Amino acid sequence: MASAPSQMSTMQTVRFRTLKQGSKPALGAVAGPVVYWMFRDQRVQDNWALIHAVHHANTSNVPVAVVFNLFDQFLGANSRHLGFMLRGLRHLSHQLxxxxxxxxxxxxxxxxxxxxxxxSECGASMLVTDFSPLREVRRWKEEICKKVNESLTVHEVDAHNIVPLWVASEKLEYSAKTIRGKINKKLSEYLIDFPTIAPQSRKWTITETQSIDWDDLIADVLSRKGTEVPEVNWCEPGENAAMEVLMGSKNGFLTKRLRNYSADRNNPCKPSALSGLSPYLHFGQISAQRCALEARKLRSSCPQAIDAFLEELIIRRELADNFCFYQLHYDSLQGAWEWARKTLLDHAADKREHTYS
Structure with a gap:
């Protein structure tokens, strides 16, 4: 296990990038707090962005706060998505x-x-935010950088990928084959344990912490957002539930269901062969890095299953981020490779046995 200073050094140099460098404060000016705008990585534990924010706050002897922005609409999210997310955020706010x-x-x-x-209201000196490859999120950050005070610094931390996207590759990768070697070369440097979040040197006293009526908020949001797709009752949200799915003593993936993963994960008749971690990874309620660290400990007992799981968890996930970041048309046929577009055109006139609704 790497020492905390080594981990912090790695995180400081390449796990984040500067989106906006603030100007030097005036002589004698008191530094403002650090604000972490949480978006993609909705967890307290194993979160490089939160670690980064607290570290900088302690270095400057200023307080730190976490903010989350709830959008009225985001990429077709409905009750199922929003309910799961909000219940997880309620758990997270309590932990924080x-x-x-x-x-x-x-x-x-x-x-x-x-x-x-x-x-502006809290006089922040630094904004720390999660990384996302999506166009909308990148546009928001560009606008925020234009609107904030010139003295404010903005850092973006890739806490979602194990090897940060800009470290793994500087270009659009063609396939898992072309990115696999690049990521594997960096894993020994990045697949390390997390440092403990240090106690804050100064507590937040600028404004009172807002009171959130979570039950009312959830009921209000769910009544307006795609109720035709209801919430599920078999998937409990939150960090604790995510860790239970990963390695719980009753039905944890690594502890009870791992052995059949490599053979049965693509068999729709055997859903229990899957890890069940996708909802938690999607909303950042568990760290892919934590999943990989725990899985790697078991490799000697189930090498084939562990290798298959790590391939999906690391290589395939990070390939998807690479595609969305470097291919601006990631959500249309314009973004498909030329051979794929040519194939579609070649077969555009083919007769189809069925035309589905």
Missing amino acids: NHTLQIPFFLLRGEAEETVPKFL
């Missing part, structure tokens, strides 16, 4: 407030408006 004494603020509206307003 009671375990780390870090306040959690919930903003509602368009991020390019709400986030700069919050930063």
Whole structure:
């Protein structure tokens, strides 16, 4: 296990990138707090972005807070998505407030408006934010950087991928084959354990922590967002539930269901062969790095299953991020490789046995 200083050094140099460098504060000016805008990685544990924010706050002897912006609409999210996310955020806010004494603020509206307003009101000196390859999120960050005070610095941390996207590759990769070797060369450097979040040197006292009526919020959001696709009752949200799915004593993936993964994961008749981690990885309620660390410990007992799991968890996931980041048309046929577009055109006139609704 690497020492905490080594991990912090690695995180400081390449796990983040500077989106905006703030100007030097005036002589004698008091530094403002650090704000972590959480978006993609909705967890307290094993979160490089939160670690980064607390580290910088302690270095500058300023407080730190976490904000989350709830959008009225985001990429077709419905009750099933929003219910799961909000229940996870309720659990997260409790952990932040009671375990780390870090306040959690919930903003509602368009991020390019709400986030700069919050930063201005609290006089923040730094904004730390999650990395996302999606166009919309990148546009929000560009707008935020334009609107905030010139003295404010903005850092983006890739806490979602094990090897940060800009380290894994500097270009659009053709396939898993072309990115696999690049990622594997970096794993020994990046697949390390997480440092413990240090206690804060200064607590947040600028404003009172807002009171969030989670039951009312969830009921309000779910009544308006795609109720025709209801929530599921077999998947409990939150960090604790995610860890239980990963390695719980009753039915954990690594502890009870791992052996059949490599052979049965693509068999729709055997859903229990799957890890069951996708919802938690999607909303960042568990770290892919934590999953990989725990899985790697078991490789000697189930090498084939572990290798198959790590291939999906690391290589295939990070390939998807690479595609969305470097291919601006990732969500249309324009983004398909030329051979794929040519194949579609070649067969455009083919007769089809069925035309489905």
